[in-house]
Every structure is written in C-alpha cells, then in structure tokens.
Amino acid sequence: MRLRNGTVATVLVFITTFLSLSWYTAWQNGKEKLIAYQREFHALKERLRIAEHRTLQRSSELNAILEQFRRAVAETNGSKNAMNNFSDETLKLLKELSSRKSLQVPNIYYHLPHLLKNEGSLQPSVQVGLGRTGVSIVMGIPTVKRKVKSYLTETLHSLIDKLSPEEKLDCVMVVFIGETDLDYVNSVVASLEREFSTEINSGLVEVIAPPATYYPDLTNLKETFGDSKERVRWRTKQNLDYCFLMMYAQKKGVYYIQLEDDIVVKQNYFSTIKNFALQLASEDWMILEFSQLGFIGKMFQSPDITLIVEFIFMFYKEKPIDWLLDHILWVKVCNPEKDAKHCDRQKSNLRIRFRPSLFQHVGLHSSLAGKIQKLTDKDFLKPLLHKIHVNPPAEVSTSLKVYQGHTLEKTYVGEDFFWAVTPVAGDYILFKFDKPVNVERYLFHSGNPEHPGDILLNTTVEVLPFQSEELVLSKETKDKRLEDGYFRIGKFENGVAEGTVDPSLNPIASFRLSVIQNSAVWAILNEV
Template sequence: MRLRNGPVAAALVFVTSFLGLSWYTAWQNGKERLIAYQREFHALRERLRRAERRTLQRSSELNAVSEQFRRAVAEARGGNGALTGVSDATLKLLKELTSKRSLQVPNIYYHLPHLLKNEGSLQPGVQIGFGRTGVSIVMGIPTVKRKVRSYLTETLHSLIDKLSPEEKLDCIIVVYIGETDPDYVNSVVAVLEKEFSTEINSGLVEIISPPATYYPDLTNLKETFGDSKERVKWRTKQNLDYCFLMMYAQRRGIYYIQLEDDIVVKQNYFSTIKNFALQVSSEDWMILEFSQLGFIGKMFQAPDITLIVEFIFMFYKEKPIDWLLDHILWVKVCHPEKDAKHCDRQKANLRIRFRPSLFQHVGLHSSLPGKIQKLTDKDFLKPLLHKIHINPPAEVSSSLKVYQGHTLEKTYMGEDFFWAVTPVAGDYILFKFDKPVDVERYLFHSGHPDHPGDILVNTTVEVLPFKSEEMEIHPDAEERRLEDGYFRIGRFESGVARGTVHPSLNPVSALRLSVVQNAAMWAILSEVRWRGRTRVPTAGRPGARHVPALGLSSLLWAPAPGLAPPRRRERGRTHGDRLTETAGQRNSPGLLCVRPFGRVQSTGLDARERTTGDGPTPCPQRADGLDRGAGGGGGGSRT
C-alpha cells in the first residue's frame, strides 16, 4: 500500500511545486511588466512636458514674428516705404497672415516669461529621495541660508521622532533648499544624508533644490507697504520658493501641509491631523490651520494647490503669501456689497482652525538677515482637550441640555468635547449605528483638566443587539437585559467607562449611556471610542441625520433628493446651539455635515474656530453658582 501511495505522493509534490513555480514566475513577470509600464509612462509624460514647453516657446516666437509683420504692413499702409519692392501678392499674403490672430490663453509663462529660456527651469537642480507617492500627507519644509544658526536638523528630528512606524509609511517630508549656491546646497545635503540616511533610503525624507534659472531678476522690485528693498526681495523670493515646493509635492499625496525649518511639534501630531482632515472631508474647506502663526501648519487638499500656485504667481511681487491666501478666500466667497463681518463668516467656512496648535515656532533668528523674531504660538502649550478617533457612521442624540456649541456631534466626529448641563435620572446619550457593528471594546472618557468635577457619574453603558433569528444570547448576558431590549454591559467609574462586549450580543445596532441618578455637577464627555467592524448593511432611514465618518465603514449615508434637512433631537437648545446642515460638495456629494450657526468665542477649548452670526445668548447658571471663567471654551461669558 505504501509503495502504491509513494508515486502518487511524488506526483502531488511535483504538481504542487510546478504550479507554485508557475505562479511565482507569472507573478514576477507581471511585476516586471508593471515596472516597465510605469517607466514608459513616466518617460512619455516627460516627453509630453518637453513638447509642451517647446510648443509654447515656438508659439511665443511666432507671435513675435507675426507682430513684426503687422508693424511692417501698417507702415506700408502709411506710405513709409517699409515694404518697398514687395509684390502685391506677397503684400496680400502678409495682410492675411496678420489679420487673423488666435486668442492666447494665459499660463505660468505669462507671469514668468524667463522660464521659457531654459527647459530645466522647472526641474529640481538637486533631487534626492526614493520618489514615494500615494501617501496621505506631504509635509513641505523650505529652508534657506541663515547667518546665525540653522534649526533644520532639530525640526526634522522633532517631526520624525513623533511618527509611529506605520505613520512613517504614510507621509513624505520634502526639504526644499531655496539656494542656488552649489557649495551651500551640497553642504546641507551632506549633513542631511549623514543624519537621516535611514529616512532618506526608506522614502520618508526627500531633498530638492531649484535650478538657478527658476528665479527671475529680483534686483528691480517695487518697494511696497513700507518694506525696504531687501525685505521686498526676501518675501518675493519666498513666494517663489513656496510655489516650487507646492508644485513638486502636489501629485505625491492627498494633502499638503506647509511647515517651516524652525519648529517643534506635539506628540501624535500626524494622527491628529489626518483624523481631523478625514472628519471634515465632506465640507467645502480650502485651508486647515494647525498653527496660528504665519504660514506654519497650513494644510491644503492636493487639487486646490493648482489654484493657489496660479494666484501666487500672479501677485508674487506684490504681497507676502499669507496675505495672498486671505485674498484668495475673499475672491471666492466675499460679497462686495456686504460688510466685513459677513465676509469673515464666509471665509471661516473655507479656513478651519484646529485648536490647540500642533506646531510651535522656535527660531529666534529669521532667514531675513538682521531680523530677530520672538514669535510663539500661545495655543501650543495648551493640552489637547479631546481625542480624535474615526468612529463608524451613526446617528447621535441626547436628552441632555448642551452648553454653548459643545455638541455631541462634534465629540463623535472628534472636533470638540460634549458639555452638558447637570444630568438627571433618565437622561441619555444615544449612538445609533447606520449599520450593525461588532463592538469588541469601548472607551468613554469624561471630565476636563479645567473642570475635573464635570464627569459622568451614576451612568451605565448599554447596547442594543441587532435583531436576528440566529442570535443566541449567552445566559450571563441575558441576566442584564432591560425592558426595552438593551443590555447593560458597564458603568462609569471615576469618570471613565471601558470594557468589552460579550460576543453573543454582537453585532449591535445602538449604544446608549443612561443616567440612573441625579448628578450634582455638569458633565463633559471628551472621548468616544470603540474597536470593531461593520456588519450586515441595512437601509438608511429617510430624514435621519448621520454623522459622517470614514473608519469602519466605507459607505456613507446620503439623503434622498427632496428630503427636508433633518433635525437633531437634543432637548433645550438655545440660540447659540442652532445648527445648519449643508451638503458636502467636495468628496461626498449630498453628505450631511454639521456647522454651528451662532457665534462661538473660542478660548482654546474648541477644536474648530468658527466665527459666525449672532452674539452669545444667555445660558442657565450652575446650581452651585460657580462661573466657568476663561476655561469655558466655545461660549462667551456666562451672564
């Protein structure tokens, strides 16, 4: 029997080995073909770029020749004898050629005509790096020669050391050396290659420098706004540096964030930025600000960079870049017949500020020779008062009375914390998932560093299992069943509720926090997080408002055409808490998002600073008569 099975086993081993080898060979050949196609594509793109440049150059030359002919014909008509000896047929042909002129579409070369003189004007003179693409965030760091000291290596260490191994694979740090002196550029490259060789070889760090032909003549600039000739030259070159860096980074990732070479960053800055951008991805924003200083920490979506660069090129000699950015927003949304306050409200929808700041300026000596700048971001030292997580799409509601714009929606989306007036028995906070979710673990944090007593007490955590005929509830879990079908799985201890969900209760369709006894203080919910995965798609309910999230579910709910804007179901809303819900226009058409309507006077506690309509409205006093003071966050003074 064994002898008979031996040939069979040998045949199976041979066939398996042959199939495995064939599969590996096919896979390897496919990989090599893909690489070859990529190389051909890049070569084709480069040829097209060069052809476009030559076409523009020839077009410019033909226009010049045509203009000369036109002048000659005009002089001939005036009897100046400019075309003496030319036959009538030739003169007629010249008239026909000069009478038909095609419209010329303005482009970058209209504002920077010197670029046509050299084909390599828009190619990096120095380019070192792996050439990574398809990342979430590209960080741009321009650096120039400083007479006193350089902060570049300290800045890079701060950025890199605070990245996790996974985050290092999802970003690029581009160092732009804005100098044309080859000796200086090579010295900076040598320092960076020695200090960050691992990061450069992995594709995390790239180094570029522009060619000398990229810059126009900067010696005869007009002095404006009281700036000296040296300062006008400095800021004009700075605008050009920003544009080159943005153009290089645009196609490398989803977002581009502008940094400087003399900053330090906060821990977990990358995940905070990425999660915040994902949470507001349905809104028509143009700039996300993660610092209040100058151009530091300004993030853009890659498609918007084209407009920004074109605008800067048009006015690069006129104003600094932060002023030009403000003008872009003005052009896009401000009504010329309305006042400045209306304009500020409209611009606030495009320019969203994250608090607290994630970047701090540390450089004392400016890149402008002789300038000392003691700029610090006061928001940088403030702690992050809420934690951002990507939660599954859900409809959120609460019976608690919200205080001054610190809504539950913002908490769930990771934008702010939820602040409510004193809870009483029977109050609840409800998260109803769009699709049933397998919840493995949950975590709720309440309280606030400035108000440590505002925590959830005597509050339980309850889940509602998804109704299914196959579901069998474990006896241990059955004992915790409530009359309305929910199961009690935990409670808040010292302001925190964390735990696991019994597998027999999964998937769940809703999670609820229930207050079982009157509280003496107000309550703040600062973190909402659970780990799990989405299950069994179910039809959305018309008219229900859902909080968009991009984590566990790849499908986002959009309202049916013609439905009236849904309303949230929070009790006792004041004028300052009114919400207007608009359809996102950029990434997810028809997706609902939430924007505060009343004025929010931020004191560092709000994740987003929105300057909107009317002033703050009176809010109920605390039972203990204590005033919240300056740490009260998004509301104004309580009267």
C-alpha cells in the same frame, strides 16, 4: 395530514430563516468592509481629483508645445535649408498647427518669462530621496541659510520622533533648500544624509533645491507697505520658494501641509491631522489650520494647490504669502456689497481652524538677516481637550442640557468636546448607527485637562443588538438584558468607560450612556 403540513411549514420557516441569516451575514460583512475602508475610499477619491487636474495640466503643456511648433514654422519660413531638414509629413503637420488660431491661456511663463531661457528652470538642481508617492500627507519644509542658527535638524527630529511606524509609511517630508549656492546646498544635504540616513533611505524624507535659473532678477523690486528693499526681496523670494515646493509636492499625496524649519510639534499630530481632515471629507473646505501663525500648519487638498500656486505667481511681488492666501478666500466667497463680518463668516467655511495648535514656532533668529522673531503660538500651550476618531456614521442625541455650543454632534466627529450641565438620573446620551455595525471594543473618556472634575459618574454603557430576538446568548449575557431590549455591558470608572462587546450581541444598532444617579458635577465627554 395536518401534522405533515405543519412539518412542511416548520421546515420552510427554518429554511427562510437560515437564508435570511446567510444573506444578512454576507450583507453585514460587506458593510464592515465599507466602514473599514472609509479612509482608503476617501483617499482614492482625492487621487482621482488629482488625476483630473493633471490631465488639465498636461493639456496646457501640450498647448505650449503647439505654440513652440508655430514659432518653429515662423522662424523657418523662407529658409529652404531649414525646411529641407523636415520630412513631408512633418512639414504638413507644422503647417496645420501654424494655421490654427486658438486662444492661449496664460501660464507660468506669462508671469515668469525668464524661465523660457533655460529648459531646466523648473527641475530641481538637487534631488535626494526615493520619490515616494501615494501617501496621505506631504509635509513641505522650506529652509534657507541663517546667519546665526539653523533649527532644521531639531525640527525634523520633532516631526519624525512623534510618528508611529505605520504613520512613517503614510507621509513624506520634503525639505526644500532655498539657496542657489551649490556648495552650501551640498553641505546641508550631506549633513541631513548623516543625521537622517534611515529616513531618507526609507523614503520618508526627501531633499530638493531649485536651480539658480528658477529665480528672476530680484534687484529692482518696488518697495511697498513700508517694507525695506531687503525685506521686499526676502518676502518675494519666499513666495517663489513656496511655489516651487508646492509644485514638486502636489503629485505625491492627498493633502499638502506647509511647515517651517524652526518648529516643534505635539504628540499624535499626524493622526490628529489626518482624522480631522477625514471627518471633514464632505465639507467644501480649502484650508485647514493647525497653527495660527503665518503660513505654519496650513493644509490643502492637493488639487487646490494648482489654484494657489497660480494666484501666488500672479502677485508674488506684491504681498506676503499669508496675505495672498486670505485674498484667495476673499475672491472665492466674499460679496463686495456685504460688510466685513459677512465676509469673515463666509471665509470661515473655507478656512477651518483646529484648536489647540499642533505646531509651535521656536526660531528666535529669522531667515531675514538681523530680524529677531519672538512669535509664539499661545494655543500650542493649551492641552488637547478632545481626541479624534473616525467612527461609523450615526445619529446622536441626548437629554442633557448642552453648554455653550459644545454639542454631542461635534464630539462624535472630533471637532470639539461635549459639555453638559449637571446630569440627573434618567439622562442619556445615544449613538444610533445609520447601519448596524459589528463592534469589538468601545471607549468613552470624560473630563479634560482644563476641567478634570467634569466627568460622568454613575453612568452605564448599554448596547442595542440589531436582531435581539434571534440571539444565542450565554446566561451571563442574558442577565445583562434590560426591559427595553438594551444590554448593559459596562460602566464609567474614574471618568472612563472601556471594554469589549460580546460577539453574540453583534451587529449593534445603537450605543447608549445612561445616568442612573444624580450627579453633583457637570459632565464633559472628550473622546468617543
């Protein structure tokens, strides 16, 4: 009887264990999918935000239509012939609409009333490309006629050549030709179609130009800030060009980045930008800066473009766009009763700078006639001192003494590199996952181009399985087990630790880098 009870108990324990493992396997698969689709989930969230903004825009447009109905009623009052053209139902509807006295919110026509004179004023006069939408990043590239030299072809080659095949499917480049001379516009389009036929036919590149009726009269602008009449006209038209381009691009993707037609870019710029934005998904930012020059390399979330365009339209004749952009931030977060330093700190939360710069200005001859522009971004020459990856959520800690704010937390999310004072035996760097993760490969890179000698030496890579007691391991793997339950799976060689994780150890609860001998140098960890 005792034996039978013991047998039953054993069977129950086995069944319970089997069910638990089955449940855990199913649960873990679900968690893996969550992590795998982290980027897609964030992109979907942003597209929902865009949809909400479009709904508001459509509501505003409907209000404008209602206003036109009211005008139609007013114009036809007393005109029997005109009124006879409407059915009884239409007449009833017009009377109901005209009797409503709802307040009207100022829109683009308030700031640019000349647009009402032509229905096509906000439609591109030229539009070439497939109209791709649903991408992660839209790149806006405005170009105008230059008297000396055009840099557009070189700029596009730099942007395109540094994209992988996968990245070319996740972005769109919109070239905006800010000219109303259709002969010139068509000549630029023909040139681009010859040079970039593959990219245009695939949907990667689009070309648009505004109609002449989009621009107001720019001959009698007020001269401000000591600028000449020609310069005031140039910067005013530039503001309008940016607005048209941003309005066209807004619906195409999650992020919009403003570029120029005379730049070059760094290798891996697209993945760096996208991963940096994804790591800041939970932050309340408005601008990500990938260049310190003017309006180059400024990236926005698509829903925020509505506010930016509206603000620029309000003051497009007053100031250049980079000044207006700073004013938007001031209005949003600065307290007039606080000092300038407090304001700068508040703005830095909305305007986040990525270093080093990913874009460099190369145009010597400005689009403003006669202007020589020798501006260069000094940060562009600096090497990228850290590499960004989207890693599973984790709590990070270390026994090492951090140097000048180069923390491990910033390294893990891709904002900075980790820099620590001389490691000694027993020091560690720990990555404890919020949830157990199935890990196939790992990579830790120490040192960087500025300090190539600050690498991790005599340091091992160790993992802690989530279910260490129930693992089925080979003898080779068992021999790697340490007293505290961790398994030593690799080590740093020439500053790099890279390898695979034995599938039998998965899922992993944490990674640990352990220093086993005193080091003679400081340590930098620039990639995780």
